[in-house]
Amino acid sequence: xxxxxxxxxxxxxxxxxxxxxxxxxxxxxxxxxxxxxxxxxxxxxxxxxxxxxxxxxxxxxxxxxxxxxxxxxxxxxxxxxxxxxxxxxxxxxxxxxxxxxxxxxxxxxxxxxxxxxxxxxxxxxxxxxxxxxxxxxxxxxxxxxxxxxxxxxxxxxxxxxxxxxxxxxxxxxxxxxxxxxxxxxxxxxxxxxxxxxxxxxxxxxxxxxxxxxxxxx
Numbered sequence: 001x002x003x004x005x006x007x008x009x010x011x012x013x014x015x016x017x018x019x020x021x022x023x024x025x026x027x028x029x030x031x032x033x034x035x036x037x038x039x040x041x042x043x044x045x046x047x048x049x050x051x052x053x054x055x056x057x058x059x060x061x062x063x064x065x066x067x068x069x070x071x072x073x074x075x076x077x078x079x080x081x082x083x084x085x086x087x088x089x090x091x092x093x094x095x096x097x098x099x100x101x102x103x104x105x106x107x108x109x110x111x112x113x114x115x116x117x118x119x120x121x122x123x124x125x126x127x128x129x130x131x132x133x134x135x136x137x138x139x140x141x142x143x144x145x146x147x148x149x150x151x152x153x154x155x156x157x158x159x160x161x162x163x164x165x166x167x168x169x170x171x172x173x174x175x176x177x178x179x180x181x182x183x184x185x186x187x188x189x190x191x192x193x194x195x196x197x198x199x200x201x202x203x204x205x206x207x208x209x210x211x212x213x214x215x216x217x
């Protein structure tokens with residue numbers, strides 16, 4: 001599938017593109033609502049206030065609750081996160097790492113790598129916490145202008161169909177994420193006439209290309 005074929009597939013499901021009411025209902029709205037809830041409960045000002053009160057458990061609880069209203073993570077990933085932040089130590093590590101990742105002053109690359117390190121060291125019960133979806137979901141919800149969400153299998157299928165050489169490695173790392181951002185930028189340029197608003201639209205476009213939910217017809 002090339003650029004033209006991928007666009008035809010997207011428009012076959014959503015005739016009016018990113019403005020299609022069915023698209024907004026099926027793909028965009030719940031992600032945007034999660035972003036709005038993040039702005040309400042974990043804006044930079046509110047996040048800093050909670051950190052100053054050392055209320056790490058509340059930060060972790062709010063982040064998990066916001067994500068739980070979406071279907072972005074698998075149930076085992078949601079469970080792994082809940083287990084990891086259940087202890088005081090885990091909640092503190094997660095809250096501090098998450099703030100630096102979303103609102104920190106370092107380069108995107110350094111913030112990404114530091115958050116991967118945070119997830120790798122969180123308490124683990126059964127399932128590992130450091131997965132691509134857990135690494136990328138909170139940035140995507142908090143700042144969909146800058147961050148994109150990574151579902152490995154779907155993204156690899158979408159990239160293959162699109163003819164994009166996706167530099168994928170299973171363990172979260174900056175080079176793969178950089179390749180993902182470049183893929184996202186290519187799509188954004190290729191479909192600019194459809195007026196994608198942010199990474200929510202770009203990620204949804206990828207999802208339509210690679211997910212079993214949207215079979216080829």
